[in-house]
Amino acid sequence: KQVFNKKNPPYPPGPPGWPIIGNVLDMPYIRPWLTFTEWGEKYGDISHINILGQHIVVVNSVKIAMDMLDNKSTIYSDRPILPVGGELIGWKNVMTLLPYGDQLRRHRKNFHSVIGTRAAVAIYSQVEEIETHQFLKRVLAKPDQLQAHVRHTAGAVILRISHGYEVKENDDPFVGLAGRVLVQWSRATAPGAFLADVVPFLIKVPEWFPGAGFKRLAREWHDNLEELVCAPYKFVVDQMAAGIAPESFTSNLLRGDSLSAEDEHDVKWSAAALYAGGSDTTVATINAFFLAMTLFPDVQKKAQAEIDAVIGPDRLPSFADQESLPYIGALVKEALRWHSVIPTGFAHCVSKDDIHDGYYIPKGSMVVTNIWFMMNDPKRYANPSQFNPERFLGKEPETDPRTICFGFGRRICPGIYLAEASVWLSAAMSLAVFDVSKAVENGIEIIPEVDPLSGTISHPKPFKCSVKPRSPRAVALIEQDVDY
Numbered sequence: 324k325q326v327f328n329k330k331n332p333p334y335p336p337g338p339p340g341w342p343i344i345g346n347v348l349d350m351p352y353i354r355p356w357l358t359f360t361e362w363g364e365k366y367g368d369i370s371h372i373n374i375l376g377q378h379i380v381v382v383n384s385v386k387i388a389m390d391m392l393d394n395k396s397t398i399y400s401d402r403p404i405l406p407v408g409g410e411l412i413g414w415k416n417v418m419t420l421l422p423y424g425d426q427l428r429r430h431r432k433n434f435h436s437v438i439g440t441r442a443a444v445a446i447y448s449q450v451e452e453i454e455t456h457q458f459l460k461r462v463l464a465k466p467d468q469l470q471a472h473v474r475h476t477a478g479a480v481i482l483r484i485s486h487g488y489e490v491k492e493n494d495d496p497f498v499g500l501a502g503r504v505l506v507q508w509s510r511a512t513a514p515g516a517f518l519a520d521v522v523p524f525l526i527k528v529p530e531w532f533p534g535a536g537f538k539r540l541a542r543e544w545h546d547n548l549e550e551l552v553c554a555p556y557k558f559v560v561d562q563m564a565a566g567i568a569p570e571s572f573t574s575n576l577l578r579g580d581s582l583s584a585e586d587e588h589d590v591k592w593s594a595a596a597l598y599a600g601g602s603d604t605t606v607a608t609i610n611a612f613f614l615a616m617t618l619f620p621d622v623q624k625k626a627q628a629e630i631d632a633v634i635g636p637d638r639l640p641s642f643a644d645q646e647s648l649p650y651i652g653a654l655v656k657e658a659l660r661w662h663s664v665i666p667t668g669f670a671h672c673v674s675k676d677d678i679h680d681g682y683y684i685p686k687g688s689m690v691v692t693n694i695w696f697m698m699n700d701p702k703r704y705a706n707p708s709q710f711n712p713e714r715f716l717g718k719e720p721e722t723d724p725r726t727i728c729f730g731f732g733r734r735i736c737p738g739i740y741l742a743e744a745s746v747w748l749s750a751a752m753s754l755a756v757f758d759v760s761k762a763v764e765n766g767i768e769i770i771p772e773v774d775p776l777s778g779t780i781s782h783p784k785p786f787k788c789s790v791k792p793r794s795p796r797a798v799a800l801i802e803q804d805v806d807y
């Protein structure tokens with residue numbers, strides 16, 4: 324058992340804070356990645372604050388993130404406990420918030436067996452191609468609702484993969500419910516969301532108690548989450564009983580030997596993690612791709628020239644073309660780098676006292692990785708605000724952002740291959756048939772702002788753009804029915 328003298332070694336350096344309240348006022352909630360970057364400049368690659376006894380360690384360097392979270396993963400892989408979001412509402416059952424231990428290992432194993440390799444994800448290529456082709460049709464019909472189409476399509480892809488469920492074109496009950504639950508997730512897991520997260524005795528007061536309104540809200544959100552987890556699961560069980568269940572994450576895991584109650588719980592909740600982890604993130608990256616195409620027309624032209632030369636005008640790109648479209652591959656990497664979807668990662672918690680680079684990191688510390696800075700560090704990426712896929716081509720490519728943007732260690736994103744596949748296909752198919760450009764209103768070009776929104780999952784600020792088919796031939800390609 325390691326016990327360190329807390330006076331020596333010191334905590335990592337950081338903002339000095341105030342008497343009694345310490346660093347309470349130092350914790351940034353709006354664009355925290357920028358404040359963390361300033362701390363990096365001022366205090367070095369590893370800095371620290373203490374909020375009412377909760378130590379928070381901020382890491383601005385890829386090397387330190389790897390040294391801690393990869394190389395010492397046995398003690399740097401826990402998650403924070405959220406009394407309201409995790410315990411009361413129930414998000415603690417979803418992989419993202421599971422404590423490090425056997426249940427996490429089982430959930431990650433489920434992910435690995437179904438979407439853990441490129442080959443495994445390829446089973447769902449057809450589903451992705453069908454749904455992304457539908458996306459092109461929706462955009463052609465209503466181009467001014469691009470961002471809604473991106474969201475609807477990401478939900479449709481994930482629900483087919485997670486539960487083999489085909490969403491309705493309008494007012495689908497699962498998509499509506501999932502949308503609401505994801506907003507509740509974001510609100511419930513944001514730092515400082517509930518007073519009861521820092522004053523735990525409030526959890527115990529009855530609902531009627533003045534100030535305990537959060538308990539009613541938590542109960543309602545708990546019921547929504549349970550429904551989101553149980554209703555699609557029941558759909559799969561019924562379909563399997565009728566012998567008509569298509570291939571999906573859930574049906575694959577339910578096949579085989581009879582499952583214990585614990586196994587069933589794992590399947591149910593890991594399928595929910597697929598939805599929770601996989602829809603909003605992909606939405607943010609695909610929207611960022613359209614934003615980049617609006618702002619960087621030369622990149623768009625090069626990408627289209629590659630597609631025209633390799634695919635020609637008679638068909639849409641498919642996954643089979645991935646190897647022969649290197650510029651599109653680089654463009655997808657650049658979309659992942661240019662817009663940080665999870666700019667400050669998901670916090671890891673330290674399960675044992677540690678000393679790192681001479682600093683004391685007490686048990687229970689939260690380690691926050693400033694992924695945004697790591698992908699915008701001018702020492703690693705020249706002119707980081709420029710959207711430039713060429714940085715990943717040629718003899719000396721810059722660091723592959725996929726080694727950063729998906730996090731670190733034993734909690735690294737388990738959806739990497741699915742995320743890449745969805746973004747790649749949306750980019751390749753869209754560029755084949757559409758021209759994206761700045762919207763024009765009253766004769767004036769609208770130049771979108773690059774101002775990522777704050778939140779655990781960061782979306783580009785909503786923007787306007789014009790999406791038009793490239794040619795009559797492109798319209799025909801979108802409209803044709805392909806037998807996938």
Ligand code: HEM
Pocket residue numbers: 418419420421596597598600601602604605608659664665668669670671728729730731732733734735736737738739741742
């Ligand atoms: C552009 C897309 C995506 C990005 C940038 C991304 C990034 C991340 C990051 C940074 C983490 C935290 C890793 C850490 O704690 O160090 C994470 C965790 C996670 N991601 Fe993703 N992700 C993406 C897409 C997906 C998809 C498509 C899925 C599901 C199919 C998914 C499921 C998850 C889950 C379940 C976790 C929690 C893992 C754990 O706590 O052990 N993600 N992701």
